[in-house]
Amino acid sequence: RKKCLLCNNLLMIVAASIMGCSKIARSFEMILIGRFMCGISLCVPLHHQYVGEISPRKLRGFANSTSSFFWSLGKAVGQISGQRELLGSQYLWPMLMASCGLPALVQLITLPFFPESPPYLLMHKGDQEGCKKAIRQLWGEGHHQAEIDDIMKEKATMKTTKILSVLELMKEPAFRWQLYVIVILTATVQLCGINAV
Numbered sequence: 001r002k003k004c005l006l007c008n009n010l011l012m013i014v015a016a017s018i019m020g021c022s023k024i025a026r027s028f029e030m031i032l033i034g035r036f037m038c039g040i041s042l043c044v045p046l047h048h049q050y051v052g053e054i055s056p057r058k059l060r061g062f063a064n065s066t067s068s069f070f071w072s073l074g075k076a077v078g079q080i081s082g083q084r085e086l087l088g089s090q091y092l093w094p095m096l097m098a099s100c101g102l103p104a105l106v107q108l109i110t111l112p113f114f115p116e117s118p119p120y121l122l123m124h125k126g127d128q129e130g131c132k133k134a135i136r137q138l139w140g141e142g143h144h145q146a147e148i149d150d151i152m153k154e155k156a157t158m159k160t161t162k163i164l165s166v167l168e169l170m171k172e173p174a175f176r177w178q179l180y181v182i183v184i185l186t187a188t189v190q191l192c193g194i195n196a197v
Helices: 002-020 028-040 043-054 057-081 093-098 101-113 118-124 128-139 145-160 166-171 173-187
Strands: none
Touching: 002 028, 002 043, 002 093, 002 101, 043 057, 043 118, 118 128, 118 145, 128 145, 166 173
16 A cells, blocks of 8 residues: 555656656646556545554544545645646646645655555455554554454455456446446536535
8 A cells, every 4th residue: 555655656656747847848638648657547436545554443534525625725725826826827837737736745755654454465465463553553552453354354254255347347237337436426426516615
């Protein structure tokens, strides 16, 4: 999880650099390439997953909702910064385009000091000692055996569950309506007024 986030941050910094240099290079194609790179990055789902996995169970819902809050706040700050009086002027818009690299740079510098997520260490790597160390680092000293037992139960459940590929998921009739709802919600999220809010 952490390595994937770090790689995504590098991708975002490269994308921000490309967009920031588009005016100097006199190339609108660089903006298209940079926006495409931002679009294919996995930052949003990875953040939700990492934040949810490193949070204690009693704070997990709150931690996941803060990710959505900061995502919406970022969109609002971007729109406010894009006003002509701020960074939306003829001379400053390259800085506005490159500003998406700033949060990625901050995370690239700070994330190495955070541990890998405990469920990932235990379920995918089989590293029980690393899991305990990560839990102590994240949640402090104390008795955390109940959380480790929950992760072990989830691991046992995953062994009996068949993981479907994207193509298999699309062909499975039992998941068809859920898939339709998710696709429609995701496709129309820009029309819901979140930017205005």
